[in-house]
Amino acid sequence: MALRDNNMGRFLLALLLSATALDAAAQLQIEITGAGVQRTPIAIVSFPGEQNVGTSLTAIVRADLERSGLFRGLEIPPLAPHPNENSPINYGEWRSRLADALVVGSVAQNPDGRFEVRFRVYDVVKQAPMGAIAYLFTKDNARAAAHRIADFVYEKITGEKGVFSTQIAYVVKRAEAYELQIADADGERAQYLLRSNEPIISPVWSPEGRRIAYVSFESKKPVVYVHHLSENKRQVVASFRGSNSAPAWSPDGKTIAVVLSVEGGSQIYLISADGSGPRRRISNSASIDTEPRYSTDGKWIYFTSDRGGSPQIYRMASTGGEPQRVTFRGSYNVSPRPSPDGRLLAYVTRDGGRFQVALLDLSNQQVQVITDSDRDESPSFAPNGRMILFATVKGGRGVLSAVSSDGRIRQHLPYSGGDVREPSWGPFIE
Amino acid sequence: MRLIVVLSALALLAGCQTTPEDQQPSAAGVEERKPGAKPGVQAKPVERPQVGSVDATKPGAAGKSPAGALKDPSSPLSRRQIFFDYDKFEVKDEYRPVIEAHAKYLRDNANAKMLVQGNADERGSREYNVALGQRRSDNVKKMLVLLGAREAQVEAVSLGEEKPMCADHNEQCWAKNRRGDMLYGGEY
Numbered sequence: 001m002a003l004r005d006n007n008m009g010r011f012l013l014a015l016l017l018s019a020t021a022l023d024a025a026a027q028l029q030i031e032i033t034g035a036g037v038q039r040t041p042i043a044i045v046s047f048p049g050e051q052n053v054g055t056s057l058t059a060i061v062r063a064d065l066e067r068s069g070l071f072r073g074l075e076i077p078p079l080a081p082h083p084n085e086n087s088p089i090n091y092g093e094w095r096s097r098l099a100d101a102l103v104v105g106s107v108a109q110n111p112d113g114r115f116e117v118r119f120r121v122y123d124v125v126k127q128a129p130m131g132a133i134a135y136l137f138t139k140d141n142a143r144a145a146a147h148r149i150a151d152f153v154y155e156k157i158t159g160e161k162g163v164f165s166t167q168i169a170y171v172v173k174r175a176e177a178y179e180l181q182i183a184d185a186d187g188e189r190a191q192y193l194l195r196s197n198e199p200i201i202s203p204v205w206s207p208e209g210r211r212i213a214y215v216s217f218e219s220k221k222p223v224v225y226v227h228h229l230s231e232n233k234r235q236v237v238a239s240f241r242g243s244n245s246a247p248a249w250s251p252d253g254k255t256i257a258v259v260l261s262v263e264g265g266s267q268i269y270l271i272s273a274d275g276s277g278p279r280r281r282i283s284n285s286a287s288i289d290t291e292p293r294y295s296t297d298g299k300w301i302y303f304t305s306d307r308g309g310s311p312q313i314y315r316m317a318s319t320g321g322e323p324q325r326v327t328f329r330g331s332y333n334v335s336p337r338p339s340p341d342g343r344l345l346a347y348v349t350r351d352g353g354r355f356q357v358a359l360l361d362l363s364n365q366q367v368q369v370i371t372d373s374d375r376d377e378s379p380s381f382a383p384n385g386r387m388i389l390f391a392t393v394k395g396g397r398g399v400l401s402a403v404s405s406d407g408r409i410r411q412h413l414p415y416s417g418g419d420v421r422e423p424s425w426g427p428f429i430e
Numbered sequence: 431m432r433l434i435v436v437l438s439a440l441a442l443l444a445g446c447q448t449t450p451e452d453q454q455p456s457a458a459g460v461e462e463r464k465p466g467a468k469p470g471v472q473a474k475p476v477e478r479p480q481v482g483s484v485d486a487t488k489p490g491a492a493g494k495s496p497a498g499a500l501k502d503p504s505s506p507l508s509r510r511q512i513f514f515d516y517d518k519f520e521v522k523d524e525y526r527p528v529i530e531a532h533a534k535y536l537r538d539n540a541n542a543k544m545l546v547q548g549n550a551d552e553r554g555s556r557e558y559n560v561a562l563g564q565r566r567s568d569n570v571k572k573m574l575v576l577l578g579a580r581e582a583q584v585e586a587v588s589l590g591e592e593k594p595m596c597a598d599h600n601e602q603c604w605a606k607n608r609r610g611d612m613l614y615g616g617e618y
Contacts, residue, residue, distance in 0.1 A: 116473045134473035145476045177487065196486040199592035201556050218486050220545065220618045221587035222560060232482030243564050243588045246557045259561070261586065264568055266561035288561040304558055311558055334555040348555060355554065377555060422556070 031410045039072040040157060043099035043124075046076075048084055049107035053115055053142045057107065060146035060186075064164040065154060067186065068386075069409030074099055085120045091127040099124050101157055103149075114138055117145060121156045130156040143188060163382045167426040168389060169193075169203040169212055170400060174418035180214055182229075185382075185425075187400075187413045193227050194234070202246055205426040206253050206273070212424075213237070213247035213256055213273075224258055226273065237275035248292045248301075249273070250318070257282075257292035257301060257318075268292045268303060282320035294318060295338045302326065302336035302345065313347055327360065329367060335378060339385045344405065346379040346388050357390050359405060370407035380425045381405075391421040499535070500614060506531035512570055512610040516551075516601075519565040521573050521610075529570065532612060533577030536584070543615040544579070546570045548588045551604035556590055563588030570610040 042065060046058045065071035074097060081087070084106040094102050105119025118134040133152055137145035147164040154162030163185055172179045178200045183190035194200060196218050203214040210229050215222045222245040224238035238244035242261035249256060256273050259266050268283040268290070283289040287307035294301055295318075302315045305323070310331040314323040327333035332350035339346065342362070349358040349367075354374035360367050375393040382389070382402075387409075389402045394412065398419035402411040413420075499505045509528045512521055521529060536542050548567030550559035567586035574584050596603035 114475075118473070135476050136473040137476040141476050148474075148476055182481070191481060192483050193481070194484045194486060198486075199589070201560075201590070201592065216486070217589060217592060220547070220613075221585075222590075227482075227484070229481050234482075234484055241585055243560060245560045245588075245590075259557070261564045261568070261588070266564050288558070288565065290561045291555065291557045304555070311554075332554065334558050350554065 031412065037069060037408050039070060040100050041072050041074055041098050042101040042103065042153075042157075043074045043076055043094060043097060044103045044153075045079065045083055045105075047105045047107050047117065047119065048082055049109075049115075050117075052109060053107060054139060055142035055146070057117060057142060057146040057149060058103075060143060061103070061150045061153065064147060064150035064162075064186065067411065068154065068162075069404060069411075070154075070158060085118050085132065089122055091122075091124055094122075094124045101130075101153075103153055105149075110136070115142070115145075117149065119149060121153050123157075143184065147184065147186075160386070161384050161428060163384050163387070163425075163428070165429055166383060167209075167429075168380075168400075169205060169424045169426065170391075170420055171200050171203065171422040172415070172418045172420050173199075173398070180212070180227075182212070182426075187415070193229070194225075201422055203422055203424045204247055204249060205424055206249050207251055207427055208253055209427045209429055211253075211273075213249065215245045215247065224256070226256075226275070235275055237273065238271055238279075240279070246290050246292060248294055250294050251296060251298040257294065259290045259292070266290050268301070280320075282316070282318075283323075284320075291335055293336050293338060296340050296342050300338075302338055304334045304336065313345070326362075333358075337379050337381060337388075339381050339405070340383055341385050344385075346381060346405075348376055348379065357388060357403065359388075359407075368407060370403050370405070371401070371410075373401065376401075378422050378424075380423050382425050383428045387411075387425075389423045389425050391423055507535055510612045512566075512612075513605060514566055514608040514610070516604070516608065519562070519569055521569055526573075529573045530577050533574045533579045536574065536579035540580070540583075542583060544574070544584045545613045545615075545618055546574075546584060546586045547593075547611045547613065548586065549593060549607055549609050549611070550588075550591050551607045552591045552594065552599070553604070556592070560588045560590035563590050566608070566610050570612070 044058050044062045050057050062073035066073055083104045085104055102122040102124050103119055107115055107117045109115050114136050116136050120132040121130040123130050135145050135148055150164040151162035166185045167182050168185055169182045172181055178196050179192040180194040180200045180203055181190050181192050198217040201215045203212050205212055212227045215224055222243045224244045224247045225234050226237050227234040238258045240260050240262040244260055246259040247256050254273055255270050257268055257270055260269050266288045269279045269281050271279050285307050287305055289303055289305045291304040292301045298318055300315045301318045304311050305314050311334050313327040313333050313336045314325050316323040330349050333347055335348045337346040345360040345362055347358055348355050355376050356369050357371040357376045357379045358367055358369045373392040377391045379388050379390045387402045387404055392401050398421045400413040400420050400423050499507045502508055506528050512525045546567040548563035550562040567588055571584045571586040575581055594607040596606040
């Protein structure tokens with residue numbers, strides 16, 4: 001049964017983030033759908049000294065937290081004296097401003113030119129400090145520092161890790177030019193890794209976040225590459241006769257599952273992530289076996305196969321073995337993505353002519369369709385499992401969207417520079 | 431393949447942590463900032479390593495293009511496209527004479543090489559569509575080999591839904607995109 005609990009009593013709350021935090025080209029629009037989304041009111045007081053950085057840290061922190069759908073930033077009038085991390089806290093005053101949480105801090109410049117931000121988080125309701133930390137950063141890394149602050153605040157208040165410091169990868173198509181880009185999770189600071197006149201698909205981050213595997217058609221057929229982010233280098237890891245596609249990393253980052261047609265058909269093989277050593281075939285069917293994905297514990301490989309007559313999701317031991325069917329409802333279920341905690345499986349299901357993201361609870365087989373668009377592709381879990389990024393089509397253009405794993409919070413990442421597709425959410429960066 | 435490798439000065443958001451995450455913050459965690467005073471919490475540097483970018487848009491040198499019968503519009507060899515029905519992968523009977531002509535050409539020209547690119551319409555998963563296109567190109571290759579081409583002469587690959595002939599979103603267009611293209615060495 002497809003549960004659509006957000007169909008009832010749906011309301012839309014379109015919230016355009018403050019223009020100071022985001023430039024117009026990549027402005028994020030947040031939609032919150034579904035009743036009962038509790039947003040924690042939080043007061044983030046501007047940090048004295050942040051005006052010298054040239055980037056408003058607190059505006060970015062507020063935008064990050066609001067984008068999660070779990071926080072609402074409060075407007076704060078001019079305060080005298082303006083508090084910092086060392087000021088005594090008048091909890092009653094912040095309660096009267098309806099704040100449940102409070103962030104105060106300051107920024108100073110060190111003799112070496114770097115900035116140092118120091119801040120504290122308070123639980124206003126319990127009248128207790130929740131934590132404090134300091135970060136050092138250069139002017140160029142101010143956004144990164146702000147995302148770190150947002151992650152810290154998010155974790156202190158929600159108890160789970162934030163993903164504001166993570167990055168996403170995706171492909172942009174403009175006319176006949178393709179770019180594989182990476183950007184911060186808020187869509188800012190985009191840069192390209194590969195620019196090509198031929199298609200690029202299926203980028204996927206390595207578990208440690210330093211490499212991205214992808215499929216490029218620049219040699220007139222699909223070939224799998226691994227791009228090393230911090231080195232000036234990429235390498236071919238699968239260029240066998242025929243097609244080479246659908247790369248997936250093992251959790252230890254040493255092995256890549258790929259789909260090869262070297263023996264005819266499309267079958268799943270394991271290769272070494274550095275392209276060395278022999279290939280090992282792990283699927284054995286006369287059918288299509290493709291889109292492999294490892295479970296986080298490395299025990300399973302989920303994949304798409306039409307061995308039963310229609311494309312469905314199966315799984316097998318990651319060393320190979322007899323596959324078990326995983327999806328049963330509907331005639332088209334593809335692109336399996338196990339959640340980081342292993343409890344859920346996101347995939348794309350076709351219902352009528354609509355392609356939507358569905359979530360299967362692996363413990364009780366409940367299925368929930370969590371998007372309401374109709375050309376959804378390539379779901380990708382945030383590393384904390386809370387959001388799922390996916391590609392869809394809006395106004396005839398490819399765009400990225402994100403939906404919370406309970407289906408209640410939806411975000412769109414409008415992008416004016418072309419068609420955007422094939423998103424992949426990167427891991428936590430330690 | 432010509433690659434212009436560009437070391438981009440653009441940076442990647444990634445922190446290099448030099449201190450353990452979150453020493454349990456307490457009220458004493460952040461001390462007053464005084465010149466020379468050692469802070470209670472050591473500030474963690476937030477740094478961004480450089481990222482290398484690759485520009486592959488410079489075209490590779492095209493090989494020598496074959497001429498003669500392959501380009502002669504009156505020859506069946508000038509026909510290079512095989513179209514497929516929805517959710518179908520078998521080569522339809524109407525294309526048999528074309529495949530036969532190419533199989534004969536390959537048999538008679540032992541040095542000739544062919545790339546068969548299979549394609550799918552845009553509906554559904556990109557990777558699944560790569561597999562569907564592969565099934566089409568595999569079938570074209572199978573028929574070529576059955577009719578006299580050598581296995582090693584023909585490489586069957588898939589472009590999935592990535593290279594549509596027609597960009598509209600309707601059946602008329604999708605029918606043009608469910609196809610196999612036969613290219614000889616020098617043509618790709």
